[in-house]
Amino acid sequence: MTKVNASITALSAYVPEYRLTNKELEKMVDTNDEWIKTRTGILERRILKKEGEGTSYMAVQAINNLLERRGIGADEIDLIICATVTPDLVFPSTACIIADKIGAKNAFAYDLMAACSGFLYALATGQKFIESGTHKKVLIVGADKMSSIIDYEDRATCIIFGDGAGAVLLEPNEDGLGIQDSILKSDGHGRHYLHQKAGGSVKPASHETVDAREHFVYQDGKTVFKYAVTNMADVSAEIMERNGLTADDVAYLLAHQANKRIIDATANRMGVGSEKVLMNIERYGNTTNGTIPLLFWDFEKKFKKGDNLILAAFGGGFTWGSIYLKWAY
Numbered sequence: 001m002t003k004v005n006a007s008i009t010a011l012s013a014y015v016p017e018y019r020l021t022n023k024e025l026e027k028m029v030d031t032n033d034e035w036i037k038t039r040t041g042i043l044e045r046r047i048l049k050k051e052g053e054g055t056s057y058m059a060v061q062a063i064n065n066l067l068e069r070r071g072i073g074a075d076e077i078d079l080i081i082c083a084t085v086t087p088d089l090v091f092p093s094t095a096c097i098i099a100d101k102i103g104a105k106n107a108f109a110y111d112l113m114a115a116c117s118g119f120l121y122a123l124a125t126g127q128k129f130i131e132s133g134t135h136k137k138v139l140i141v142g143a144d145k146m147s148s149i150i151d152y153e154d155r156a157t158c159i160i161f162g163d164g165a166g167a168v169l170l171e172p173n174e175d176g177l178g179i180q181d182s183i184l185k186s187d188g189h190g191r192h193y194l195h196q197k198a199g200g201s202v203k204p205a206s207h208e209t210v211d212a213r214e215h216f217v218y219q220d221g222k223t224v225f226k227y228a229v230t231n232m233a234d235v236s237a238e239i240m241e242r243n244g245l246t247a248d249d250v251a252y253l254l255a256h257q258a259n260k261r262i263i264d265a266t267a268n269r270m271g272v273g274s275e276k277v278l279m280n281i282e283r284y285g286n287t288t289n290g291t292i293p294l295l296f297w298d299f300e301k302k303f304k305k306g307d308n309l310i311l312a313a314f315g316g317g318f319t320w321g322s323i324y325l326k327w328a329y
């Protein structure tokens, strides 16, 4: 029997218009353009300023364009998995809201939470539904309105994050293209270093939690940096090794855009030259679940059928992982 792989057959992304530049951040917190550029690689990020709109708004912009490009209706979608840490509401899921807004009447939909590794986790999860033959058209969405949980008085975090969304469509492929392998990992001890203290069941929202600014992202940057560098590099090298790939075999590395120095370290460990490392962190910062689909969108024209792509991510949890895929169009 021919092996069925899950391959990406269409994609799109969306970023809001408003650009929050390093210069503007200089007026908000004690920081400077030079420090941000050299320590992170970020020049600006996009912020969703639309009153009353959240993560699903950006996801829907991306998905509607994706459906148009693929030439299919929303009613043909079987499943929507939305990776996000900034859902429109605590419940119901943002995926259900997206399904309703785009008119995906025949899809079941759910959210997946794995912080910055969420898009990779969702891609690997969607892959199983395609490979098992139960579902034929699976939408994988990565979307975050990080500006809704960022403290713009905290210079350690506000310089990093931005808003954005992207989506890919997974469909069956019988020509050996599509997702070849994935390695996904997690270590809950990492929760101490990157989290949102209040608003969950342990510490529900109260006047006190709001006054203490506990609904914003807390990050121990130095510690997260250390774990990110080691783990993202290890897992990317491991996926190459177990698939017999040399650096020459790899067409491009698409790594989570959290910090240019972490991405460079991963590429070094893989032995992959900088010309193969796709980067857009300078324009968007860290959009959490949006980074990898935004890379797909920005660099789609570079990819050729059969290209070996390595995806890699690291995020809160800790969660991390790598996916090896062969580009299908």
Ligand SMILES: CC(C)(COP(=O)(O)OP(=O)(O)OC[C@H]1O[C@@H](n2cnc3c(N)ncnc32)[C@H](O)[C@@H]1OP(=O)(O)O)[C@@H](O)C(=O)NCCC(=O)NCCS
Pocket (backbone or CB within 6 Å): 030, 031, 032, 035, 036, 039, 040, 116, 155, 156, 159, 220, 221, 222, 223, 224, 225, 228, 258, 259, 262, 286, 314, 315, 316
């Ligand atoms: C957040 C991050 C950019 C900070 O960079 P860093 O090189 O680790 O910086 P440090 O925290 O060691 O701080 C170095 C100095 O810069 C200062 N500093 C911190 N933020 C600053 C800012 N925005 N502007 C200017 N100076 C800043 C610190 O106070 C410190 O000063 P000191 O030496 O006088 O104490 C970096 O740690 C990082 O990218 N962490 C990982 C992010 C990540 O991958 N997240 C996970 C996935 S979402």
